[in-house]
Amino acid sequence: MITIGVIGYGYWGPNLVRNFAETSGVRVGFVTDLRAERLKAVSARYPSVKTSTSAADLIADPAVDAVVVATPVSTHFELAMAALRAGKHVLVEKPLTARSVDAEQLIEEAQRRRLVLMVDHTFVYTGAVMKMRELARDGTLGDIYYYDSVRINLGLFQHDVDVLWDLAVHDLSIMDDVLGQEPVAVSATGLSHVKGEPENIAYMTMFFEGQLIAHVHANWLAPVKVRRTLLGGSKRMIVFDDLEASEKIKVYDKGISVNPSAENVYQMMVGYRTGDMWAPQLAVREALATEAAHFVECITASTAPRTDGQAGLRVVRLLEAASASMAERGKLVQLSGAATR
Numbered sequence: 001m002i003t004i005g006v007i008g009y010g011y012w013g014p015n016l017v018r019n020f021a022e023t024s025g026v027r028v029g030f031v032t033d034l035r036a037e038r039l040k041a042v043s044a045r046y047p048s049v050k051t052s053t054s055a056a057d058l059i060a061d062p063a064v065d066a067v068v069v070a071t072p073v074s075t076h077f078e079l080a081m082a083a084l085r086a087g088k089h090v091l092v093e094k095p096l097t098a099r100s101v102d103a104e105q106l107i108e109e110a111q112r113r114r115l116v117l118m119v120d121h122t123f124v125y126t127g128a129v130m131k132m133r134e135l136a137r138d139g140t141l142g143d144i145y146y147y148d149s150v151r152i153n154l155g156l157f158q159h160d161v162d163v164l165w166d167l168a169v170h171d172l173s174i175m176d177d178v179l180g181q182e183p184v185a186v187s188a189t190g191l192s193h194v195k196g197e198p199e200n201i202a203y204m205t206m207f208f209e210g211q212l213i214a215h216v217h218a219n220w221l222a223p224v225k226v227r228r229t230l231l232g233g234s235k236r237m238i239v240f241d242d243l244e245a246s247e248k249i250k251v252y253d254k255g256i257s258v259n260p261s262a263e264n265v266y267q268m269m270v271g272y273r274t275g276d277m278w279a280p281q282l283a284v285r286e287a288l289a290t291e292a293a294h295f296v297e298c299i300t301a302s303t304a305p306r307t308d309g310q311a312g313l314r315v316v317r318l319l320e321a322a323s324a325s326m327a328e329r330g331k332l333v334q335l336s337g338a339a340t341r
């Protein structure tokens with residue numbers, strides 16, 4: 001039986017605690033939060049779980065085998081590193097760290113100690129994204145032309161990260177999993193409408209080798225909630241609407257064919273194909289339940305998670321590039337080390 005300790009019981013922490021509490025082969029033994037009132041909520045629901053306002057107490061507890069870090073982004077590195085140094089396996093909330101150098105250090109520390117380092121890229125474990133990956137990878141979509149996402153609402157303004165680090169991070173993690181290709185250049189623009197606070201609206205464009213392009217529009221200051229992603233391919237196109245209760249994914253057999261016209265070889269004829277639309281059956285299990293079970297499996301079998309430290313690092317590198325571009329009003333930032341996986 002693996003014992004989990006969870007650091008941070010704010011908005012997201014309770015979801016992690018609930019899912020680990022319901023996962024077999026694991027128990028939640030310890031929860032910490034700086035705010036004592038949050039710990040009262042833990043004790044009310046899980047009376048046998050130890051609590052403390054000090055993360056150091058949890059990290060030092062020999063009964064804790066693995067630590068989940070669900071605190072604000074600026075604290076991820078310090079807490080995750082302390083947990084690894086204490087010999088614990090670690091699951092860190094997205095984004096893995098606030099800087100790529102920190103992510104690199106966590107990866108190195110985990111490798112040296114043969115510990116599991118996983119990042120909570122929640123969407124990767126949803127039935128919808130698993131289906132998108134399958135259809136992108138098995139050729140159903142044909143060549144992938146674009147990834148285009150809108151992730152907007154009247155959202156909670158974060159103080160330590162901008163809207164890309166808070167919302168676009170989901171798209172970057174989905175792209176990382178589904179496309180199997182990394183961008184070669186990034187351009188981002190955005191603005192803050194609250195003096196001294198991070199950007200609350202942003203547009204991020206990613207260029208890949210070849211014909212693929214991606215765009216994410218993220219906004220905490222929108223009157224309506226939209227979570228809609230298009231994945232366009234040469235054969236078929238997907239619309240993923242995460243706010244749909246069922247049929248989150250719709251696959252359209254639509255596209256074009258381009259042929260030179262018979263009369264004039266310099267003039268292209270664009271033909272349109274409008275076939276059927278279907279909504280594939282998706283796994284309905286809660287993503288965090290799948291993810292909690294996967295973390296436990298990786299610890300037990302000493303295997304690398306689907307969303308390992310490297311996946312976390314790739315996403316942080318993109319976010320860093322976006323921040324650098326945004327600081328220069330969209331200047332194109334080239335990325336090195338991009339590869340097809």
Ligand SMILES: NC(=O)c1ccc[n+]([C@@H]2O[C@H](COP(=O)([O-])OP(=O)(O)OC[C@H]3O[C@@H](n4cnc5c(N)ncnc54)[C@H](O)[C@@H]3O)[C@@H](O)[C@H]2O)c1
Nearest residue numbers: 008009010011012032033034035055070071073093094122
């Ligand atoms: N995967 C997802 O879909 C998802 C969704 C929301 C948030 N998150 C991530 O979860 C993390 C937390 O976000 P949130 O919205 O829950 O924030 P939050 O502010 O609601 O909660 C964070 C909690 O951490 C506590 N905390 C801060 N420093 C601590 C420390 N050193 N020791 C113990 N407790 C500490 C705070 O008191 C607070 O209760 C962030 O990294 C965020 O990006 C992920």
